[in-house]
Amino acid sequence: EIVLTQSPGTLSLSPGERATLSCRASQSVSSYLAWYQQKPGQAPRLLMYGASSRATGIPDRFSGSGSGTDFTLTISRLEPEDFAVYYCQQFDSLPRTFGQGTKVEIK
Amino acid sequence: QVQLVQSGSELKKPGASVKVSCKASGYTFTNFALNWVRQAPGQGLEWMGGISTNTGNPTYAQGFTGRFVFSLDTSVSTAYLQISSLKSEDTAVYYCARGGIGVTRPLDFWGQGTLVSVSS
Numbered sequence: 001e002i003v004l005t006q007s008p009g010t011l012s013l014s015p016g017e018r019a020t021l022s023c024r025a026s027q028s029v030s031s032y033l034a035w036y037q038q039k040p041g042q043a044p045r046l047l048m049y050g051a052s053s054r055a056t057g058i059p060d061r062f063s064g065s066g067s068g069t070d071f072t073l074t075i076s077r078l079e080p081e082d083f084a085v086y087y088c089q090q091f092d093s094l095p096r097t098f099g100q101g102t103k104v105e106i107k
Numbered sequence: 108q109v110q111l112v113q114s115g116s117e118l119k120k121p122g123a124s125v126k127v128s129c130k131a132s133g134y135t136f137t138n139f140a141l142n143w144v145r146q147a148p149g150q151g152l153e154w155m156g157g158i159s160t161n162t163g164n165p166t167y168a169q170g171f172t173g174r175f176v177f178s179l180d181t182s183v184s185t186a187y188l189q190i191s192s193l194k195s196e197d198t199a200v201y202y203c204a205r206g207g208i209g210v211t212r213p214l215d216f217w218g219q220g221t222l223v224s225v226s227s
Contacts, residue, residue: 100151
């Protein structure tokens with residue numbers, strides 16, 4: 001089973017700042033990595049897939065990079081609606097696995 | 108538009124069973140697998156497995172074998188998650204999500220979630 005480790009656990013930032021989230025895989029997942037955003041009381045929403053492709057309707061302040069075992073999600077300038085929990089997930093092999101999440105909170 | 112609509116919250120006693128439904132619309136049901144994801148209170152996301160809507164073949168993650176059953180009714184574009192012999196630790200929100208199992212595809216659309224509470 002591929003283990004995904006996200007860091008940091010919590011990111012305290014102000015609106016307008018840049019957020020950088022990391023996801024590291026225990027073995028290569030090629031580019032088969034997705035990022036999801038989850039707000040309280042809501043279902044997760046797909047943000048990025050294939051490491052760097054934005055899902056439909058996702059603003060361009062969100063970007064992703066990486067391949068193999070190291071991946072990054074960047075939010076260039078945080079908007080109030082971006083404060084949420086972010087999960088990475090690999091869809092390279094079974095079982096699919098998620099990281100434990102990074103909470104982006106308002107400083 | 109693609110929609111996955113799940114059945115409502117359930118309150119069950121330990122030892123009972125529950126069946127959660129996930130009705131798909133807005134796309135060809137048999138073109139995409141349906142996955143199930145669990146989220147315990149205050150916890151992260153856990154992939155339970157999924158089912159091929161083309162073949163009906165289920166895939167279960169470790170820890171979700173035995174008491175958990177995925178099924179389909181393709182005539183009404185609906186997937187089901189049945190959990191038997193419920194335990195308090197099954198209390199969670201259960202999500203269905205469209206995505207690949209045998210193919211590399213992310214979970215691009217999600218149901219709204221179904222809260223299953225298990226308490227005596």
